[in-house]
Amino acid sequence: MITTEGVRAALPHRYPMLLVDRVTELGPDAIRAIKAVTVNEPWYARLGPRATREDLAYPDFLLIESWTQTAGLLAKRLAGDGVEGQVMLFGSMSDVGFHRRVLPGDTVEHHVRLERAVNDTMIFEGGSRVDGEPVLTVGRVTVAFRPGERPGADTPDPHPGVVSRTGGR
């Protein structure tokens, strides 16, 4: 279990891009977390009075971001103190399927399993559900840890906090 304060302490993301509310289960190689979607999400601020159901669907790729942040919490836990000061990089993903739409009022439950770890790269799989129905399936996402420094304006790549040139195919 990780509370909201614990999520904030573990991830560098902040509003409007901190997309995990709470971790409900944390095992040796798996994690479950929730993200509640409301009509007050900042992405809906620019919608007019005649917004359609389609307009109010939660953005597909933010659903992926929320899932990968959940994976990031597990990756940090698995990596332990050895990666203190290093940055976590999402390198690649494949076979990510979208199913039914997520709408305001829905609580998304993410589940992530470690599929395998190779050197300093971890490969995760899993998916997300709303009321038990699949909304997202994730075949594979790779995460790597790299020695980090905060990038200045002219820091050459690879940059901390971002996806790297490693991992994936």
Next chain:
Amino acid sequence: MTSPVLAAPRVVREPARDEDSGAWSAGFSVTITGDEPVFAGHYPDFPIFPGVCVMECVRRAAEAVMPPGAEGARLAAVESCRFLTAVHPGDELGIELSWSPRGEDWRCAARVETERGRAASIRLRYRREDPA
């Protein structure tokens, strides 16, 4: 669908069919300014354009030039996506995309570049809704 990205892709190469491969391709440019709301939290002291927002730029470009026959198809999957270099405020994204049929589905393959080189390679899968 609502977008977390403000910047809209501009067409820099009109969509056209390649006679040899049959693919339907086009080129886009997207200017990523520091005004993008995602930068406030990604991350507070070191703005990096999130990888999923690069994907979002590709989606919007792809859906602006759907090939004849694919109209009405919607995003069903990310077949694959690799991120290579980071995108920062002030970057200009160049997007080259190519649509091709895959059985009943459509694939949109995209290369995204900044002036520092390849930023991402993305393959999206689109599917027609059943006319139920």
